[in-house]
Amino acid sequence: MIPRAQAEGVLREIGTRPDDKIDLAEGALALAALDRPGVALDRYRDHIKQLAREVGRSLSKSPPTLVEALNRIIFQSHGYRGDMLTYDDIQNANLMRVIDRKKGLPVALGVLYLHAARANGFAANGINFPGHFMICIGQDGARRIIDPFNEGAERSAADLRQLLKAMDGMEAELSPDHYAAVSNRDILMRLQNNIKARHERAGRREDALRVVESMLMFAPGRMSLWREAGAIHARVGNLGAAIDAFQTIVERADTDVERHDAATIIQKLRARLN
Secondary structure (H helix, E strand, C coil): CCCHHHHHHHHHHHCCCCHHHCCHHHHHHHHHHHCCCCCCCHHHHHHHHHHHHHHHHHHHHCCCCHHHHHHHHHHHHCCCEECCCCCCCHHHHCHHHHHHHCEECHHHHHHHHHHHHHHCCCCEEEECCCCCCCEEEEECCEEEEEEHHHCCEECCHHHHHHHHHHHHCCCCCCCHHHHCECCHHHHHHHHHHHHHHHHHHCCCHHHHHHHHHHHHHHCCCCHHHHHHHHHHHHHCCCHHHHHHHHHHHHHHCCCHHHHHHHHHHHHHHHHHHC
């Protein structure tokens, strides 16, 4: 079993690591455990390892390409799929529930892809494509962009351009930034941002705040998260906690502008206390 305090400890320890030392799957499971305290993680860890082993065995036989092996194991053998029917279900961003239900959001399925590829010695990263999580897998010097939500389909530049225009308007164009690798920490943040956004849309501010606080455990250097935590605390009337969050920005921010803005907000919050 993993009590909530243990999951929090895992996340805080991740918060001290350089990004390339973060175990993405373990971080995602710790985040999932925050909402399912007391549920044993062993079978979820074993399942993730099993996926990687089966991908490795598949690669040793034919051998197929890495993308083919990943798709064969994750989608065909184990029946994972993108949840198109109940996309906004919060369970789709909880890796434990994704494993239970064999369906989820692009970023949650992407965690399984990335772990299986990396465990077999391949370069694999999420990419900085907006709105829809994609991953880039390297094999034999070639770069292949795949969509974990749509059965691991490969996406060409034309596919990505069309999707970008559908999301951001016909004037939007692909740039090298859209192919840039995103950090492991940012992938975990993207996972949690999906949950936070759903709580916010439903007006569940306290739940949204808990999600922000979970992100602060593994990304304590992100001033934007301290600002967001402070803003939500202020909205729900936790003025002391809001002041503490903005005080962290005053003490840790890199720029004078950030520190000055946070100090100004603290003055206003203290005025509300009087």
